[in-house]
Amino acid sequence: MKLTRRAFLKVAGVAATVASMPLTAKGAEDLKTHKPYTESGIAPVPEKVVTSGCMWCQNGCSMKVHVKAGRIVNIYGNPDDPVTGGRLCPKGQNNVNVLYNKYRLKAPLKRIGPRGDSSSYKEISWEQALTEISDKLKAVKDKYGPESLAWWVAGRSESQARSGLSGTFQKLYGTPHREGTGPFCNFAGGAASNSILGHNNPPWTYTREDFGGADFYMFVGSNMAASKPVMFGAVNDERIKRKAKLIVVDPRMSEAASRADVWLPIRPSTDMALALSMIYHIIEKNLQNQEFINDKVLGFDKLKAFLIEKKYTPEWAEKVTGISATTIKEIAEEYAKTEKAIIMGNAGLSHHTNSMLTHRAFYMLAAVTGHFGKPSMGYGCGNNGGTSMGSISVPKEKEVKPKKQRLGKSPVAWVEPMITGKPYPIKAFMSMGNPFVMWPDQERIRTALDNLDVSVYFSVFPSVETTYFDYVLPSSPWTESGGVGPVSDERRFAFNPQIIQPLHQAKPERWIFIELAKKMGWGDIFKDEYKDPVKLQKAMSKKTGFSPERFFAKKEGALRGPLPAPDAPEIGTLYTEKHGVPGKKGQFPRPSGKIEIWTEQLDKAFKNQGLNPFEFYADPEIGMKDGLPYLEYIDDDTSEGVTSQLIGKMRARRVKVKYPAGPEISGFDMYLTTGRPSASQFHAGTHWVWNLNEQMPDQYCMIHPEKAIEIGISNGDKVKIEGIKGHVLAKAWVYEGIRKDTIFVPHGYSAEQPFTQWKSINFITNKDKRCPISDQTNYKALICRVSKA
Amino acid sequence: MSQYTIMVDLERCIGCKSCESACKLENGVSEGRYRTKVIWVNPQKGGKLLFVSSPCMHCGKPACKQACPTGAIYKRPEDGVVLIDKARCIGCRYCAWACPYGAMGFDEDKMVADKCTYCAHRLAKGEQPACVVKCPGHALSFGKASELAANARSEGRWIRNIDVGTKPSTVYLERLKP
Incomplete structure (x- = not known):
């Protein structure tokens, strides 16, 4: 049979219906070869080319999306973008393969059996899903207080919903616990x-x-x-x-x-x-x-x-x-x-x-x-280009102010309160990222959901989370949803028009939040017209310069903040004598107007947690191994701690810098550091796209040749990496360009991905030893031993 | 004839593999198959990690063309692009055996040889190959061989000799320091 595109799609469509349940790792992969969307042969000549922005990283590349017969057929860079000059990395162009991807979640799912099993789920309607979720959120608020809802607004979804509407939702509900990827990022x-x-x-x-x-x-x-x-x-x-x-x-x-x-x-x-x-x-x-x-x-x-x-x-x-x-x-x-x-x-x-x-x-x-x-x-x-795009305002009388102090900056700080109920319980958890791949201490966090009254997972792809959370909601990526891309390092947002209609039963997160908010009784603020990304942008940008008109007036479809007023001009370099920071006072908007290396106020703020702003210390495992100064934690995630004076009003932990007399731990001869595997990968999501996964398919262990000889392994062998918390396997990459005492193992892999299966390196990382000020996790300095698997 | 060429700058390449993806999307190449591939060469003896983007060499004397028993492979007289007439290809793979650069692929669905065309369909529209226009590193340039060589010389760069007798058109600029 000659496989025309239509026949191919028909086959794919049928397969999709069968596989609408979340996929488990083994046996999910039935096709030996993944066809490109364009099948074989050259990409069709587009009927129209739409300016859009990439949703992946903080480079914020403007893109030209090629559309034919209502489908996206290819993506090029935008040559009119003065920053990128039309260049595009593998991820940006493979947004095509995110859309037309057989693994996509296709309908809302509800868990009706034990966790950890994909057959525990059944398809339900959006109406049922959102009614049940909103009922449970209301019950949690009544029973435990609004602070018991935690919402991780991570993921690569568009910014209007992720950082805008979710903030409005948070103010109306009254929880302090809404956080993005920042504490895992930069x-x-x-x-x-x-x-x-x-x-x-x-x-x-x-x-x-x-x-x-x-x-x-x-x-x-x-x-x-x-x-x-x-x-x-x-x-x-x-x-x-x-x-x-x-x-x-x-x-x-x-x-x-x-x-x-x-x-x-x-x-x-x-x-x-x-x-x-x-x-x-x-x-x-x-x-x-x-x-x-x-x-x-x-x-x-x-x-x-x-x-x-x-x-x-x-x-x-x-x-x-x-x-x-x-x-x-x-x-x-x-x-x-x-x-x-x-x-x-x-x-x-x-x-x-x-x-x-x-x-x-x-x-x-x-x-x-x-x-x-x-x-x-x-x-x-990097990754600190965050700038305010505006928001949907909430009338003062409707805003609910949290009564309890926020539990730390990092979402990881929610885990122990979920499990132990101390210092007060988290009972509802909504997540838009992959906590069961990317968070540290994977073993422990898997046990947390059992204690919750409701857990909701928003995603484009299934993952291990779709076998654990109570509700799984399929969200629409990028061109289906329209909206605004993630902000770039250099403060640019790109506007994405809605180019095609959502596939399957997936919905833009904007739509989901509005419908959920309506069921919570906030329909007067979450208006139906905001389902249109242009109308929402207009409403959000009343006080800023990020209006649809200004976006559309730019050839690259992107605007650079801060734009603190509708007519504020875009500024290039910050902290210049002329511009300083738009919307703030002075060249350096500290209270003194100067760069503050040390002030009494700052000193007090650091001392509040037991730190000196100039004092060096290493990460705990490194300090213990090598006898370098490291932190001892006075507070853990279940204790009250103190209030941070450096990053906003929230619980912070007190520490003490310990100067050990010598090494305090033995049996671990190597340092373990983790990071991004290659340009083609972005955490867990890209592993669901064959064209990206194949560019770095395996969780590797970069190891020096001398160490490889010592433990008797060759390139490509499986190695076992044992840390204090646990162990994982990886494929040895014998590589001269690494310290002899260090291995590098990339993150983002998991045992539940479709093409290759590896237990995540985050079974070794530790959630409890975090930066006391920023609350960031230590993913990059652990100790381990390596052996042939 | 004025030979077209892709000039690969080994110093500018950042190993991101955007060219692989660009090619796959533009030419419909499936998983595990390639018309261009970035090879990461491990550092050795204190040297640096090297990335080699490897499209077809579009040789002056193509080994694939000589090996082809049906005359399906031809070198276009006007611009030197080496192409396959897929209707004449019998899938014997002699060309893949013959190519010293490993640039000849195979389309197992249609059972025919398959390789980089310098995006001949884009050239026909006055556009450059997909890999070149998307390259984040500005490591790939496309044009007439003589002009590109002059640009490289003006930057004080050396061209790596990779000729094994087939007179390859794709050229590689040496790293500044190995």
Whole structure:
């Protein structure tokens, strides 16, 4: 039979009906070869081309979506986008294969049997699902108080619903527990920036003139080649053209490090020591920018005195980081002397218990050398482009103020209250991401749902969650939903028109939230007309410049914030004398108007939790293994703790920096660090798209050849990785470009994915040892032993 | 004839594999099959990780063309693009055996040889190959061989010699430092 497209779709459609139950790992994969949507042969010539934006990462690429006969047939980059120039990474273009994907969730599901079993679910109508969920949410509120609802608004869904409407819902319900991906991503970078510059965003835009225009780049814990391929491609292009220097600090030779002039394989969790010792050397050589400091920096003397008192010298840092003192001195001097110099941090710094202080140390390094105020300079952390798009306002009398203090910044802080009921219970949980793949301590969190009155999971694809949660709601991705893409590092939002109608019974999250809110009795605020993304955008942007008209007037369909007023102009570089931060006062919107390295108020805020803003400590497992200072936690997630004075009013944990006399733990000879497997992957979601999964299908264990010989393994062998919390398997990638004492295992894989099955590395990570200030999880500095499986 | 070429810059390539996806979407290539593939070469002896994007070489003397018993493979006289007349292909795979670059693929559904065409259907519309226009690294450039070589020289770059006797048209720019 000649397989025409129509015949192919018919076959796929029939198969889809059979497989409408959530898929389990084994036996889910029946087709040997996955056909491209376009079947064989070239992509059809589009009837229309629509400007849209990518939904995946924080590069915020503008895209040209090719449509024919009501279907998306291909996606190209938008050549009119001044930032991307029409370039696109594998993920952006494969949005096609997210839409026309046989694994998609097709109807609302309700659990009617035991958890952990896909046959426990039956299809129900949207009406039944939303009625039952709203009844249960009301009951939880009546019985336990509104604070008992926790909502993880993660996922790659559009921003109007995810960050806008969910916020309105939260205000009406009265819970303090709504959080996005920040505490698993790079929230610490923005928190550090707020505490020192007075605003969360990095200073630069990703234009060639700004980020692309430096003479010196130092990427610390940032594999930008995989995390923001389009931007890294442009920087690398500029580097070659203008012979700029690139230094990459990373325990492994990442894709970004492989392009660098200098690769510095640092010991995991010690980047703060590198920054502090660079400052020490700069001060010792009198290379600080004293004029800039006198004019614009508070607390320099306190910093200087502390560094000297603690003897944070390059020689000290050599012992801590493994980077030679000579190298530290060289790069410190070169950095201080180069005006157009950029240091970029990312998750490699954020996924630690010292994340906030580490980011802060790099901000201090940039501040004392005068690297703020002009394009092509400064320090910034990726994924901190967050800027207010506006919201649907709630009348004061309808807003419910939580009576109980919020339980920490991280959603992980909800887990123990779910299980133990202390300090007060969480009884309802709604999730839009993959907690059972991406959260730390997988074993423990799987037990949490049993204690809840209701759990709701929103998703495009099935996953392990669709065999655990009470209700599973199929959401529409991107072109089906329309709306606004995730904000980019450089503060841009792209507007996505609704291009096609939702497939199957999936609905845009916007639609789901409005219908749910109506059933909660809030139909006067969640109006039906807001189901139209353009009308919703108009209503949300009354007080900001993110109006549909302004989006549509731009060839790239994207706007850069902050736009604090309808007619506010788009600004490029932040923290300049001219612009500062739009909508805020001064060049550096701290209370003093200056960069605040140290003030009495800040000192008090750190002391409140037992910390000094300049004091180095490593992650607990590293500290215990090597005898380095590390944190002891006075409070756990079930105790009251104190109120944070640094990241908003919420429970924070008190700690004490412990200086061990020597190693305190044995039997684990390796460091374990985790991260993104490659540019093609974005956490769990991309593993449901064959065209992306096949680009890095296996959970690998990057391991040095000498270690491989020691344990008797070859490339491709299965290895067992044992940590303190548990063990997982991975495929050995014998690789010279990694520290001999470190392995790298990527995250995002799980045993319930369709093409390849691996138990997630997050069965080893620890949810309890988090940064006391940012509440970020330590995903990147654990200890383990490795053996042949 | 003025030969078309893709110039692959080994320094600019960031290993993201966007070219693989671009090709698959534009040309309808299935899982596990490739018309272009990015090969990651592990660092050795203190060297760096290397990425090699590998489309068809569109050789001056194509080994595949010589090996083909039915004359299905031909080199287009006007621009040097090497193409397969799929109606004449009998699926013997001699071409795949002959190609020294591993650039010849196979379409198991239609049982015919399958390879990179430099997106000939896009060239016909005045567009460049899909992999080139999407490349985040600006590592792929497309054009007339002589012009691209002149651009590379002006940047002080060296071309890696990969010729094993078939006179490949796709060229590779050496890394700045190995």
